Amino acid sequence: MGSKLRIAIFASGQGSNFQAIADAVQHRKLDCSIELLVCDKPAAPVVERAHQSGVEAFVFQPKQYASRADYEAEILLELQKRSVDLIVLAGYMRIITNTLVEPYYGKMINIHPSLLPAFPGVAAMEQALEYGVKVTGVTVHFVDGGMDTGPIIAQQAVDIRPDETIETLAARIHAVEQELYPAVINQIANQQIKLTGRHVQIITNAN
Template sequence: MAELRMAVFASGQGTNFQALADAAKQGRLEGASLELLVCDKPLAPVVERARRAGIDLLLFQPKEYSSREAYEQEILEELQRRGIELIVLAGYMRIITPVLVEPFYGRMINVHPALLPAFPGVNGVRQALDYGVKVTGVTVHYVDGGMDSGPIIAQRAVEVQDGDTEATLAPRIHAAEQELLPWVVGRIAAGAVALDGRQVAIKGMHAAAGTEEKQR
């Protein structure tokens, strides 16, 4: 099976990017190859992570463009030139327009720090704590142009412990993201994920459950 060429979009620390880079190096992505980091903040720590991993960079500054569509068109052309087949949004803090969503629908995924459809948008961990839920978690979903509204691929629950603060809960959320996201990418690369409307079927779902058990 040919490699699935992947680009990761990120804006910040890049811990999920690092999880994907490590998984790729260890052969855990079922043939997905990490080809490119796209970043809207050239000084973000994720950029140095990509350099250390030997991953090509596409850096841009949105303020230099007339619109979101203008820089996304430039990104799209580069993705097409490189034969990118999957986009992974991993802490990318920009709204995605139809310029990218439409040609990559069903081939663009995002990781979100809550159990969607609860707590979409920014500060998912903070929202969950403020609401007082006993269980939150992470979601990997397809991107459809709405606010974290695309079809859900996989989720991982994380228990909220008594006395949790954002500082204590967030690391457990991030750890769950860093396990679930590479697993989903691997399933996609293996051809084991099928999208039908809003329904997503995954072969080998027991593998994700086994990973969750190891966390406990």
């Protein structure tokens, strides 16, 4: 790639995945630049993480806008101003509409704490424990506007142990997320991911 992949990270909470990506960039394990954090909660810890990492933040309060489309239109302008190539959703707790999905289709990814299509939506780890599955995991997928329905890029399984609690499972899921997400972003930066319909091909011999 002639220039670094320019990414924007969307997050609403603690920002552990934001931190994992920022650390990978800082340690030159990830050849991209974080142009912007987008956050819908001014008091979220991820905002301070962005400040500490020298990343500009666009922080907004949805209730101050007439509609979701209105604040997404403003976000879109911020992304375009910075020539953002890829949107990385990292614990962003808002539904994304066509205002952002259409211009960024195939250029917006999300990470979800289950092996999709199992347990989409909120509380995926709790759903897995309640259902009694033996294996869950992490999925990175493109965003298509549905509830965790976009084309799957990568998955990694996590076994559920007999004495598992939500706390122990969450710790192991988050550890996988923090390794897998930067790795997928790196593949995108190196043009190793090809999207055709619902199918994603990983090109291992890309230059």
